[in-house]
Amino acid sequence: MTKETLATDPVANLSALVRCASVTPADGGALGALEAMLVPLGFSVERVTFSDDDTADVENLYARLGSAEPHLMFAGHTDVVPPGDVAAWSKPPFEAAIVDDMMIGRGTVDMKGGIAAFVAACASYIAENGPPKGSISFLITGDEEGPSINGTEKLLKHADAKGEVWQGAIVGEPTNPEAMGDMIKIGRRGSLSGIITVHGVQGHVAYPHLADNPIRAIVAFCNALLDTPFDHGTDTFPATNLEITSIDVGNPSVNVIPSKATAAFNVRFNDRWDAESLQMDIHNRLDQAAERLRSGTERPPVDFDITWKERPSPSFLTRDETLIAAMQQAVESVTGRTPKLSTTGGTSDARFIKDYCPVVEFGLVGQTMHMVDERVALSDLRTLTQIYRQFLDRWFA
Numbered sequence: 175m176t177k178e179t180l181a182t183d184p185v186a187n188l189s190a191l192v193r194c195a196s197v198t199p200a201d202g203g204a205l206g207a208l209e210a211m212l213v214p215l216g217f218s219v220e221r222v223t224f225s226d227d228d229t230a231d232v233e234n235l236y237a238r239l240g241s242a243e244p245h246l247m248f249a250g251h252t253d254v255v256p257p258g259d260v261a262a263w264s265k266p267p268f269e270a271a272i273v274d275d276m277m278i279g280r281g282t283v284d285m286k287g288g289i290a291a292f293v294a295a296c297a298s299y300i301a302e303n304g305p306p307k308g309s310i311s312f313l314i315t316g317d318e319e320g321p322s323i324n325g326t327e328k329l330l331k332h333a334d335a336k337g338e339v340w341q342g343a344i345v346g347e348p349t350n351p352e353a354m355g356d357m358i359k360i361g362r363r364g365s366l367s368g369i370i371t372v373h374g375v376q377g378h379v380a381y382p383h384l385a386d387n388p389i390r391a392i393v394a395f396c397n398a399l400l401d402t403p404f405d406h407g408t409d410t411f412p413a414t415n416l417e418i419t420s421i422d423v424g425n426p427s428v429n430v431i432p433s434k435a436t437a438a439f440n441v442r443f444n445d446r447w448d449a450e451s452l453q454m455d456i457h458n459r460l461d462q463a464a465e466r467l468r469s470g471t472e473r474p475p476v477d478f479d480i481t482w483k484e485r486p487s488p489s490f491l492t493r494d495e496t497l498i499a500a501m502q503q504a505v506e507s508v509t510g511r512t513p514k515l516s517t518t519g520g521t522s523d524a525r526f527i528k529d530y531c532p533v534v535e536f537g538l539v540g541q542t543m544h545m546v547d548e549r550v551a552l553s554d555l556r557t558l559t560q561i562y563r564q565f566l567d568r569w570f571a
């Protein structure tokens with residue numbers, strides 16, 4: 175294998191990936207581009223498409239180099255969110271244009287950049303040392319930005335059923351708020367979504383005693399969810415937070431009391447809760463608010479129901495000190511900075527991986543993810559490559 179055939183340049187790797195328009199669930203050739211980088215490095219590549227009811231088929235990739243332990247998994251996604259208003263971009267979102275040492279394009283930071291850097295780190299490791307004394311695998315999905323039904327969760331099950339065992343995993347999502355070296359994610363909050371529906375009685379706005387306005391109750395319910403904090407955070411997690419994401423009555427008239435009102439909400443919860451205890455607390459809050467609405471009035475009981483999104487995400491915390499320390503040392507040795515160990519932000523596919531092996535997350539600076547003109551500094555991409563390379567050196571030492 176000559177050095178020239180190896181994908182050691184993270185910028186070239188990223189250009190190839192960004193040029194594939196892989197908006198979920200489309201692959202746009204992205205996994206093929208990744209396969210073309212991995213095969214010359216000696217990886218055995220398996221491509222697998224998953225299907226499910228009521229959702230699009232999605233392509234995924236699992237690649238492994240080596241058969242011995244320790245086995246390190248690098249996990250991520252090649253799918254990207256839509257570009258939005260293409261005319262608002264300063265360069266086409268799937269061109270990978272470089273301006274002032276920044277590459278502009280959808281997925282540059284979230285998270286084709288992480289994949290490009292990890293491939294480059296593997297290539298440079300192999301060029302210097304030959305194949306590692308152990309194994310490296312890539313577990314890459316095309317369904318992270320979408321419903322996440324035909325992605326990482328199924329790919330892990332598929333690989334596990336074939337006997338794959340990992341000792342640790344890195345997820346390459348953008349974890350740094352402002353600069354490289356800011357933050358490693360060592361866990362994630364849970365996520366729970368629901369919709370409250372209040373059923374009222376439609377009527378004339380000038381004759382409210384003949385109707386039952388559901389907006390009165392939906393406002394009281396939203397306040398009951400927002401007024402009292404769920405907690406004040408724990409040693410390792412920020413406070414649980416609930417956001418109302420939508421309130422709808424679908425009423426175009428000014429003189430009609432609507433028949434129904436709904437409020438959608440999402441809770442990001444810490445390790446004091448699980449989905450069940452949180453659901454119970456929310457039910458209690460709503461029951462008490464309904465009782466308050468009725469007490470001392472002639473009103474009928476509030477008729478409401480709540481539906482939960484089928485698949486809440488659990489919170490989790492990685493407790494593997496060795497894996498965390500290896501990433502921390504790699505970041506410190508390249509950036510000279512001590513990264514914060516954090517559980518802030520959204521959830522990620524690490525919530526599935528944690529059931530198979532310890533997992534940490536480190537990637538690029540996330541400031542422009544999902545935005546128009548998403549972009550990465552080429553220097554950050556090179557820094558990330560060096561950090562992953564340092565990690566590999568430590569892991570396989």
Ligand SMILES: N[C@@H](CCC[C@H](NC(=O)CCC(=O)O)C(=O)O)C(=O)O
Pocket residue numbers: 318319320321322347348518519520521522
């Ligand atoms: N689409 C998935 C889960 C959605 C995951 C999403 N994660 C992020 O935006 C990552 C941001 C970060 O790194 O902090 C979220 O938290 O909503 C599904 O529906 O399951």
Ligand SMILES: [Zn+2]
Pocket residue numbers: 251284285318347348
């Ligand atoms: Zn992402």
Ligand SMILES: [Zn+2]
Pocket residue numbers: 255284319543544
């Ligand atoms: Zn994203």
